[in-house]
Amino acid sequence: MTFQKKFNLPETAxxxxxxxxxxxxxxxxxxxxxxxxxxxxxxxxxxxxxxxxHSFMPCLKCHKLYNKTDMDEIQKNDSIGIIRCSHVEFPNSASRRMKSCQTVLAEREVKKPELIYPFVPIHQQLETLYRQPHFERLLRHWSNRR
Ligand SMILES: [Zn+2]
Structure with a gap:
């Protein structure tokens, strides 16, 4: 794996x-x-x-992120077959309270979201950084230079 990464080899090689x-x-x-x-x-x-x-499914219009588990729950409760965004931009406004986004997120027959937002939690990103050789020394590099 290190060899693949170092020489930028394709997976087939x-x-x-x-x-x-x-x-x-x-x-x-x-x-x-x-x-x-x-x-x-x-x-x-x-x-x-x-x-x-982690994969989130964002709304194309308002950019609200939905968890995969949330989408499965919405699919169970929705009988129409089209999953729409339920985000309300101003939930405390009396006039806009009932206006939800309603943008199509996914169709049940296709079972494929319109868009996927991949995300790695910060603790896993930090774990990856700290596993790099000499990472902690490199963090202090700025204080030792001239
Ligand atoms: Zn939306």
Whole structure:
């Protein structure tokens, strides 16, 4: 994975490399390498590397973000088949209280949202930064320079 990242290799090249490594390891070491992954999917599972993105579905008009679980709940309660945005811009205004956005978010038959907003929580982003070599030293680099 480090090799792929360092040389910016495509996934197909890395997968071929994994398959080749498994053949070599099995030739040298025998059956103890049967569990060595021969695909990127299996390698990511064994190494615990997962995409930990949260996906939100934003409204195209008002940009309100909906959780996937919220959308599933709305789908259960909605019998029409089209999921619309329920955001009210001014909920305390007496005249605008009942005006919700009503922009189509997804159609039930298609089950595909109009737009997806991928998001990684801040603690996972920080975890990724701190795993980089010498990251903590680099944080203090500005104070040591001339
Ligand atoms: Zn909306």
């Amino acid at each position: 890395t997968e071929s490399q994994l398959k080749f490594m498994k053949i070599v390891l099995k030739e040298i070491g025998g059956d103890i390498y049967n569990s060595f992954p021969d695909s990127l999917y299996l390698a990511r599972i064994q190494l615990g590397l997962k995409d930990r993105f």
